[in-house]
Amino acid sequence: MIGFAFLVLPVVALLVRAxxxxxxxxLSDSKVLTxxxxxxxxxxxxxVISLVLGVPLAWMLAxxxxxxIAVMRAFVTLPLVLPPVVGxxxxxxxxxxxxxxxxxxxxxxxxxxxxxxxxxxxAETFVAMPFLVVTVEGALRSAERDLEEAAVTLGAxxxxxxxxxxxxxxxxxxxxxxxxCWARALGEFGATITFAGNYPGTTQTMPIAIYNAxxxxxxxxxxxxxxxxxxxxxxxxxxxxxxxxGASAAL
Amino acid sequence: MKPRAHVVxxxxxxxxxxxxxxxxxxxxxxxxxxxxxxxxxxxxTAATATVSGTVTVFAAASLQEAFTTLANQFExxxxxxxxxxxxxxxxxxxxxxxxxxxxxxxxxxxxxxxxQVSSAGGAASSSNFAKNVMEIAVPPSNPAGVTxxxxxxxxxxxxxxxxxxxxxxxxxxxxxxxxxITVKPVTLEPDVKSTLAKVELDEVDAGxxxxxxxxxxxxxxxGIEIPADVNASTDYPIATLTxxxxxxxxxxxxxxxxxxxxxxxxxxxxFERP
Numbered sequence: 001m002i003g004f005a006f007l008v009l010p011v012v013a014l015l016v017r018a019x020x021x022x023x024x025x026x027l028s029d030s031k032v033l034t035x036x037x038x039x040x041x042x043x044x045x046x047x048v049i050s051l052v053l054g055v056p057l058a059w060m061l062a063x064x065x066x067x068x069i070a071v072m073r074a075f076v077t078l079p080l081v082l083p084p085v086v087g088x089x090x091x092x093x094x095x096x097x098x099x100x101x102x103x104x105x106x107x108x109x110x111x112x113x114x115x116x117x118x119x120x121x122x123a124e125t126f127v128a129m130p131f132l133v134v135t136v137e138g139a140l141r142s143a144e145r146d147l148e149e150a151a152v153t154l155g156a157x158x159x160x161x162x163x164x165x166x167x168x169x170x171x172x173x174x175x176x177x178x179x180x181c182w183a184r185a186l187g188e189f190g191a192t193i194t195f196a197g198n199y200p201g202t203t204q205t206m207p208i209a210i211y212n213a214x215x216x217x218x219x220x221x222x223x224x225x226x227x228x229x230x231x232x233x234x235x236x237x238x239x240x241x242x243x244x245x246g247a248s249a250a251l
Numbered sequence: 252m253k254p255r256a257h258v259v260x261x262x263x264x265x266x267x268x269x270x271x272x273x274x275x276x277x278x279x280x281x282x283x284x285x286x287x288x289x290x291x292x293x294x295x296t297a298a299t300a301t302v303s304g305t306v307t308v309f310a311a312a313s314l315q316e317a318f319t320t321l322a323n324q325f326e327x328x329x330x331x332x333x334x335x336x337x338x339x340x341x342x343x344x345x346x347x348x349x350x351x352x353x354x355x356x357x358x359x360x361x362x363x364x365x366x367q368v369s370s371a372g373g374a375a376s377s378s379n380f381a382k383n384v385m386e387i388a389v390p391p392s393n394p395a396g397v398t399x400x401x402x403x404x405x406x407x408x409x410x411x412x413x414x415x416x417x418x419x420x421x422x423x424x425x426x427x428x429x430x431x432i433t434v435k436p437v438t439l440e441p442d443v444k445s446t447l448a449k450v451e452l453d454e455v456d457a458g459x460x461x462x463x464x465x466x467x468x469x470x471x472x473x474g475i476e477i478p479a480d481v482n483a484s485t486d487y488p489i490a491t492l493t494x495x496x497x498x499x500x501x502x503x504x505x506x507x508x509x510x511x512x513x514x515x516x517x518x519x520x521x522f523e524r525p
Contacts, residue, residue, distance in 0.1 A: 092452065092454065096452065096454050097453055097454050098452065098453045098454070114437075114454050115409065115437035115438050115454075115455075193441075197411075197437060197438030197439075197440075197449075198414070198438055198439045198440065198441075199436065199437060199438055199439060203438070204439075211441070212414055212416070212439075212441075214346065215340070215342040215343050215346055215414075215416050215417075216342065216416040218346070
């Protein structure tokens with residue numbers, strides 16, 4: 001029960017101390033709406049990229065056998081345990097203006113990622129994609145192969161098998177993984193502020209806006225925190241219990 | 252009955268031990284000072300007060316080099332004292348102090364952040380101990396060819412600034428107002444050292460920081476002076492906090508910063524006299 005109280009207390013404090021009376025005014029501020037819209041757009045884009053890149057990667061890790069697969073899996077799970085700000089610094093060293101790859105992006109294509117919305121999406125994808133990959137890999141590993149094998153013997157192509165049989169089977173875990181990925185991307189702070197910087201409208205996501213607001217206007221920070229809390233509650237309410245169980249079993 | 256007797260024996264043993272140690276150490280200071288450090292700071296009468304214990308100093312990020320030197324000198328002059336330094340944006344530190352963070356001294360890069368603390372009852376009075384002006388920092392190769400303040404308003408020049416509630420951010424805005432230019436930065440960093448770091452990493456073309464930061468960065472950045480007629484300054488106040496756990500040592504440290512020895516360390520780092 002102490003564990004439960006420990007987890008519940010900060011949320012309760014947030015609700016108790018929220019400036020309920022001035023909430024409407026605080027939340028209709030254009031800066032807040034800009035930050036919220038940017039956060040939602042970037043988190044969704046990061047999740048889409050994670051799906052496109054992550055599902056094939058998860059399939060590779062689950063179904064293939066080759067030397068070095070364990071090392072590959074370790075690298076994929078690394079961002080999960082890496083402190084976010086370390087991730088941000090690493091991204092700067094790789095994709096910044098003087099980065100090992102970034103310098104060519106800048107020199108040859110004139111593309112810079114730091115201080116752009118694209119940079120925010122890159123940072124969020126880096127920290128959130130592993131959640132999706134790990135969840136989907138787990139689901140693929142534990143999925144029954146009988147139906148797939150039956151389809152193959154009946155002449156279905158690999159892609160048809162994946163589309164018509166595998167995907168529906170892993171759908172709950174895929175959804176749970178996507179939601180986890182989205183929520184993680186939405187809450188990302190350390191990597192975003194280090195790699196993409198902070199500027200309203202372009203790179204100032206909700207967590208960064210809250211951090212800023214706290215120094216000059218704590219009630220505003222509390223109000224913004226409530227918004228993110230509400231988003232989190234909606235996400236959890238929409239995510240049925242069995243999907244959480246499915247996701248945690250995969251993890 | 253037996254377990255109860257054990258408990259009684261243990262409790263009385265502990266009580267006796269406490270009484271003995273208390274009696275041995277606090278013989279003279281019980282009248283002067285009821286603080287926990289009462290055993291050691293008994294010199295409240297003499298001019299050279301015996302200072303000991305730990306002093307926690309919250310100081311603006313721009314004071315990093317100067318206050319590290321001052322802390323070392325202070326510890327050398329007062330054996331038995333440990334100075335703990337916590338650097339950060341003055342606005343963030345003021346918030347932390349108001350939220351109850353345990354600090355003995357607050358040295359802010361602007362009077363505004365000190366007022367945030369004193370209006371909440373955290374500091375009774377403060378004294379200005381230094382002044383700082385702004386300078387433009389560019390990477391050594393100066394990729395955008397910045398030579399003046401006006402260049403910062405040029406499109407395509409990536410400028411890093413501090414957030415507006417941080418002293419270096421508001422002072423930079425004052426410079427732009429005086430120069431009658433509008434600068435659109437690519438990033439608003441949480442404190443002056445982060446702004447400097449972006450310049451050092453060559454991720455931005457220029458950053459507006461204090462002259463002391465450019466000096467401290469040495470060859471890692473190149474400094475572009477801002478002419479005195481458009482430059483803006485900020486005053487640095489220092490105060491002993493009302494909830495200080497070690498007020499004697501705190502006051503001694505504040506006095507040291509304000510003394511001529513302390514002032515010479517600050518001016519050597521590039522600060523101006525208050």
